[in-house]
Amino acid sequence: MDFVNGLINSIDQFLIAPYRWPKNPMTGWWLGTAALALWATLSGKVTMALVMRMNLSHVKEGLAETGLRHTQSMNALKAGDKKSYKAINKLANEAYGKTFFLQIAMAAASLWPIPLALGWLQLRFSEVRFPLLLDLPPLRDGVGYAFVFIPLYILVRILVANVARWMPQFRKESSED
Amino acid sequence: MKRSTRWILCVLFVVSVFAVVCITATSASADSLSEAISQGISDGKITKDAEPGFLGIPGAPKVNFILGFLWAIWVGWIFSTVGAFGGIMAGVGHITIFGLGDYAKDFGKGYPMNKLLTDSIRVSNQWLVGLSGLISSFNYYKMGRLVAPLGMCLAIGGVGGSWLIPDLTAGKISLKSYIGYFGIAVLALGIILFRETTKGGQAKRKKAKEAAAAFEKEAKKGGDSKQGVKVLEGSWTLMFVALAVVVASALWANLGGGAKWVAYVLALAGWALTFFVGTIRFSFYGVEFKFKAFIPMLGGVFIAALASFLGVGGGFLYVPFLTTVAGLPMFLVAGTSGLVVLVGMIVSIFSYMVGKGVPVQWSFIGAELVGIFIGSMIGPRTSKYIPDIWLKRLFVLLAFYVGLRYITKGFLGYSIVPPF
Numbered sequence: 001m002d003f004v005n006g007l008i009n010s011i012d013q014f015l016i017a018p019y020r021w022p023k024n025p026m027t028g029w030w031l032g033t034a035a036l037a038l039w040a041t042l043s044g045k046v047t048m049a050l051v052m053r054m055n056l057s058h059v060k061e062g063l064a065e066t067g068l069r070h071t072q073s074m075n076a077l078k079a080g081d082k083k084s085y086k087a088i089n090k091l092a093n094e095a096y097g098k099t100f101f102l103q104i105a106m107a108a109a110s111l112w113p114i115p116l117a118l119g120w121l122q123l124r125f126s127e128v129r130f131p132l133l134l135d136l137p138p139l140r141d142g143v144g145y146a147f148v149f150i151p152l153y154i155l156v157r158i159l160v161a162n163v164a165r166w167m168p169q170f171r172k173e174s175s176e177d
Numbered sequence: 178m179k180r181s182t183r184w185i186l187c188v189l190f191v192v193s194v195f196a197v198v199c200i201t202a203t204s205a206s207a208d209s210l211s212e213a214i215s216q217g218i219s220d221g222k223i224t225k226d227a228e229p230g231f232l233g234i235p236g237a238p239k240v241n242f243i244l245g246f247l248w249a250i251w252v253g254w255i256f257s258t259v260g261a262f263g264g265i266m267a268g269v270g271h272i273t274i275f276g277l278g279d280y281a282k283d284f285g286k287g288y289p290m291n292k293l294l295t296d297s298i299r300v301s302n303q304w305l306v307g308l309s310g311l312i313s314s315f316n317y318y319k320m321g322r323l324v325a326p327l328g329m330c331l332a333i334g335g336v337g338g339s340w341l342i343p344d345l346t347a348g349k350i351s352l353k354s355y356i357g358y359f360g361i362a363v364l365a366l367g368i369i370l371f372r373e374t375t376k377g378g379q380a381k382r383k384k385a386k387e388a389a390a391a392f393e394k395e396a397k398k399g400g401d402s403k404q405g406v407k408v409l410e411g412s413w414t415l416m417f418v419a420l421a422v423v424v425a426s427a428l429w430a431n432l433g434g435g436a437k438w439v440a441y442v443l444a445l446a447g448w449a450l451t452f453f454v455g456t457i458r459f460s461f462y463g464v465e466f467k468f469k470a471f472i473p474m475l476g477g478v479f480i481a482a483l484a485s486f487l488g489v490g491g492g493f494l495y496v497p498f499l500t501t502v503a504g505l506p507m508f509l510v511a512g513t514s515g516l517v518v519l520v521g522m523i524v525s526i527f528s529y530m531v532g533k534g535v536p537v538q539w540s541f542i543g544a545e546l547v548g549i550f551i552g553s554m555i556g557p558r559t560s561k562y563i564p565d566i567w568l569k570r571l572f573v574l575l576a577f578y579v580g581l582r583y584i585t586k587g588f589l590g591y592s593i594v595p596p597f
Contacts, residue, residue, distance in 0.1 A: 008540060051550055055257075058557035070508050072392040074462045077506070079392075087385035088392070092507035093496060101263060105256035105553030112546035119539035 008120050015039075015120060033149055036121070037156040040113035045160065051109040055102070062099030069095050114153065121145040242544050245270070249545040253552020258560045259568050265363055267545070268487070269579055272356060324505075326411045326457045328513045330470050331495075333419050333451055334477025337444040340427040342485040344437075357587020360580045362487055367576025374569050406509070409465070411457035415450055416470070423447035448474060461509060473499075 019032030069092035076084040125145045214234055217223030223235055230237030248270040256263035372378050426443030429436075454470035480494045499510040560568075578594055585593045 047550065051554055054554045055557055066507070069389060070506060072389045073506055074464065075392040076388065077464050078462070081388075084385075084388035084391070086504075087381070088389045089500060089507055091382070091385050091389060093500060093510065096507050097496070098259075101259075102257040102553060102556065105253045105263070105549050105556070107550075108253065108546040108553070109550035112543055112550065115539040115543035115546065119543060122539060 008116065008123065012120070012124075016124065029148075033121075033145075033152055034156065036117050037149065037153040038160070040117045040153060041157050041160050043113045044110040045164070047112065048106070048110040051106050055106060059099060059102065059106075062095065062102065065095045066092060066099055117149065117153075118146060121149055242541070245541055246544050246548045249548025250552040250555070251548075252545075253549035253554075254556045254559070255552070255572075256549065257553040257556025258563070259572055265366065265576075265579075268359060269363075270545075272352075272359065272583075324406050324459060324461075324509050324513050326408055326413075326416060326459065326470070327468070327473055327499075327505075327509075329416050329420050330451055330454070330457070330473040331477040331513070333416075333423050333447055334474040334479075335481035336420075336423045336427055337448060338478040338481035339485045340430050340440075341444060342482045344430055344440075353587050353590070355587070356583045359487055360583025360585075360587055362483070363576050364580025364584060367573050367580055370569055370576060371573045374566060374573060379566070407460045409458040409460060410467075411459075411470070412454045415454045419447045419450035419454070422450065448478065461506065466505065 015036060016032070018035040019028045022028045022031060069088060073085050073088040073092050076088055122145070129144060130148065214223060218225050218235075225235060227236035229235055249267075252263050252266045252270065255266050373382075422443050426440045426447060429443060430440035451471045451474040456467055457470055458465060458467040460466070476495075476498045480498065483494065496510055499505050499513065500507070505513075582592045582594050585591065
C-alpha cells in the first residue's frame with residue numbers, strides 16, 4: 001500500500017470516532033465532519049505558521065522591492081514619462097511575480113489537509129448519498145461527502161480565524177501584516 | 178440604483194435561472210469512470226481482477242507517492258525562485274513523470290479511458306494552482322487592489338471561456354494531442370524567457386533600473402501607495418447584467434441535462450453586452466486610466482479558454498495582457514489578474530467535475546501540496562546562491578527541451594530529443 005493511503009488508514013480510527021459518539025447517525029455525520037474540518041483547519045494553520053516563520057523575511061524583502069518599484073513607476077507616470085513608466089512597471093511586475101508565486105507555494109501549507117480529508121471521506125463515505133429536501137432532476141441521486149465537507153470547512157475556517165485573532169502566536173500568519 | 182441592489186438583482190437572476198434548470202432538466206449522467214472501466218474490461222483492455230492503481234482502475238500504474246512528493250518539492254522550489262513556470266512543471270509531472278501519460282496512450286487514440294485520463298490530468302493540474310490562487314485573491318480583495326469593472330469584464334469573458342472549452346473538448350481530446358498543444362505553450366514560454374536573457378533584453382533591464390533610480394528621491398519621500406481606485410465612468414448596470422447572464426450560462430451548461438443551446442445563447446449574449454458598456458474610466462494614484470469594456474472581455478475569453486484547455490492557470494498570460502494592452506500599473510494588475518485566474522479556474526474545475534464527472538486522486542493532490550510548501554521553504558534559501566539570469570537560462574533550457582519533446586511526441590508520434 002502506498003505511503004499516503006497507509007497514513008490515511010492509520011488515522012482512520014481517530015477520524016471515525018466522533019461519527020460514532022452520538023446515537024443518531026445523522027448527528028454523528030455532522031459532528032464527525034465538523035471535527036474533520038476542524039482538524040484540517042488546525043493542521044493547516046500550524047504548518048502555515050511554520051512556513052511563515054521560515055520565509056517571512058524573504059517575503060518582506062520581496063514586498064518592499066515590489067512597493068518601491070511600483071511607487072517609482074507611478075511617479076514616472078505622474079511626471080509624464082510614459083517610456084520610463086512602462087520600463088519600471090515591468091521591473092515592478094517581475095519583483096511582484098516572484099513574491100506572488102512564493103506566496104502561492106506557501107499557501108499550500110495551509111491547504112494540504114483538504115485533499116487528504118477528501119481522500120479519507122472518499123474511502124469511508126463514497127457510496128453515501130444525501131437526498132435533498134427538493135426533488136431536483138440534476139441532483140436526483142442526492143449529494144455526496146464533498147458537498148457537505150467543503151462548505152463546512154470554509155465555515156470552520158472563518159470561525160477559527162475569528163478566534164485566532166485573540167491568540168498572539170497566530171497573528172503574524174498573514175505576510176501582509 | 179445602488180450597487181448593493183444591483184448585486185442582489187444579479188444573485189436573484191442567477192438563482193432563478195438555476196431553479197428553471199433544476200425544474201426542467203433531465204437526470205444527471207452516469208459515473209463516467211465506472212463506464213470507462215466497464216468498457217475497458219469488455220474490450221479486453223483492462224483485466225477485471227488486476228490490482229487497482231491510479232483512480233482505482235484495475236491494472237493502472239500505482240502512482241509513486243515518493244516520486245510525486247519529490248517532484249512537488251521541485252515545483253514549490255520553482256514557484257519560489259522563478260515563479261510562473263511552476264504550473265507548467267506540475268503539468269509535466271502529471272503527464273510524464275508519474276507514468277500516467279504512457280498508460281493512457283496504451284489504450285489508443287479515441288478510446289474512452291484515454292480521454293478520461295487526459296481530462297483527469299487537466300483537472301489535477303488546475304486543482305493545485307486553483308487552491309493556492311484562492312488565498313492570494315482573498316488577500317488582494319482585502320487590500321482593495323482590485324479594479325472592479327476591469328475584473329468584471331475579464332470575468333465575463335473568462336467565465337464563458339472556462340465552461341465552453343471543457344464542454345467542447347472534455348472527452349474529445351486524446352492524450353497525444355493534449356501533449357502536443359501543451360508542448361506549444363511551453364515552447365512559447367521558453368521563447369519569451371529567452372528574449373529576456375539576450376544582450377538586448379539585459380540592456381533593456383539595465384535602462385529600466387537607471388530610470389527607476391531617477392525617481393528614487395520621490396519614492397523615498399514615501400509615495401502614497403494606499404490611494405484607492407476611483408471609478409469615474411462606466412455602465413455598471415450593463416456590466417452586472419452581462420456578468421449575471423454569463424454565470425447563468427455556466428450553470429445551465431453544467432446542470433441542465435438538455436437544451437445546451439440555451440447556455441451557448443446566454444454566453445454569447447453576455448459577451449455581446451460588453452460591446453454596449455462603452456468606455457470605463459478610473460483613477461488610481463491621481464492618474465487616470467481608461468479602456469473599452471469589450472477588450473478585457475475578449476482577452477478573458479481567449480486566456481481562460483487556453484488555461485482551461487491546457488489545465489494550467491493562465492496567470493502568466495493575464496499579467497502581460499493587462500500591462501501591455503491595458504497599460505495598467507503592477508499593483509492593479511496583481512489583484513485583478515489573481516481574481517480572474519481564480520474565477521476562471523473555479524468555473525473550469527466545476528465544469529469538469531460536475532458537468533462531466535471527471536475523477537481526481539485526492540491523496541495524490543494532498544501529497545503534492547505538502548511537497549510544494551516544502552519546496553517554497555527551500556527556494557528562498559538557495560536563491561541567494563544562484564543569480565537570476567542563470568535561473569532564467571536554466572528554465573529556458575528546460576522549456577525548450579520539454580516543448581520540443583511534447584510537440585514532436587504529440588504530433589509526430591516520436592520525440593526528437595532523448596529519450597526517444
